[in-house]
Amino acid sequence: MVDIGSLDLLPFLLSFKLAGLTTLILFVLALPLAWYLSQTTSKTKPVLEAITALPIVLPPSVLGFYILVVLSPNSAVGTFFEDLFGVKLVFSFTGLVVASCFYSLPFMVQPLQSGFESLNKHMLEASYLAGKSRLQTIWYVALPNIKPSLITALIITFAHTVGEFGVVLMVGGSIPGETKVASVAIYEMVEVMEYGKAHVYSGIMVLMSFVVLLSVYIFNQKQKKIGIL
Structure with missing residues (x-):
């Protein structure tokens, strides 16, 4: 029997902190990219979409390895950040x-792109004719009209980041209080055969993932009903 009070919750706090920051940063970075991909007719669009979708099909260890190489102190990127910012x-x-x-x-990109592509083009044209800039159109016209896609992008990105393992282990290792997130903690528990604690940690992850997905589906279902009415 596992003593719940003895469980170290710091890996979960680190996971949530990581997921929150990642979601916030990606929203800012992915929003213009998703908008561009939804509006462009350029021949390079399939190439950009393929590059954006690569993390879905690449093994996490492969992606993690190349990120590790790019960010290492021996690389130009790693050297730049270490010399300039320490x-x-x-x-x-x-x-x-x-x-x-x-x-x-x-x-983050794909749900937003799908939502933007579903918008009525006349609505966007009316916004431009009213003198609104592209940024104003995105913020005040497009985003409020793709709430299901927006909520899906934010929640799924957060949940997916919480569940990361391969990439975070390759790049961050397992430093307590620094990089030892929940998924890494579960892996280490299994390695030392602490199956009781691993069950509890895994159960928390399963429950959280289920609640997140259920919330998304319930929200989207309500939005569809509102749209029908």
Whole structure:
């Protein structure tokens, strides 16, 4: 029997902190990208979409390896950040945030892009004719009319980041209080055969994932009913 009070909740707090920062950063970065992909007719669109979707099909260990190489102190990127800001990007929480942004990018971009593509074009044209800028049109016209896609993008990105394992282990390792997130903690428990604690940690992850998905589906169902009415 596992004593619940003895469980270390710091890995979960780190996971939620990582997921929150990643979701916020990706929303800012993915919004213009998703808008561009939804509006462009350029021949390069399929190439950009394929590059954006790569983290979905690439094994996390492969993606994590290349991110590790790019962010290492021996690389130009790693050297730049360490010399200018004094920040090490590997085996640090900052590096986890950078890696998570790459890994979770398609989970933010694709729902937003799908939502933008479903918008009535006449609505956007009317906004431009009224003198609204592109940014104003996105913020005040487009986003309020794609609430299901927006909520899906935010929640799925957050949940997906919480469940990361391969990429965060490759880039961040397992430093208690720094990079040891919940998924890594579960892996280490299994390694030392602490199956009781692993069951509890895994159960929390399963419950959280189910609640997140259920919330998304309930919200989208309500939005569809409102649309029908």
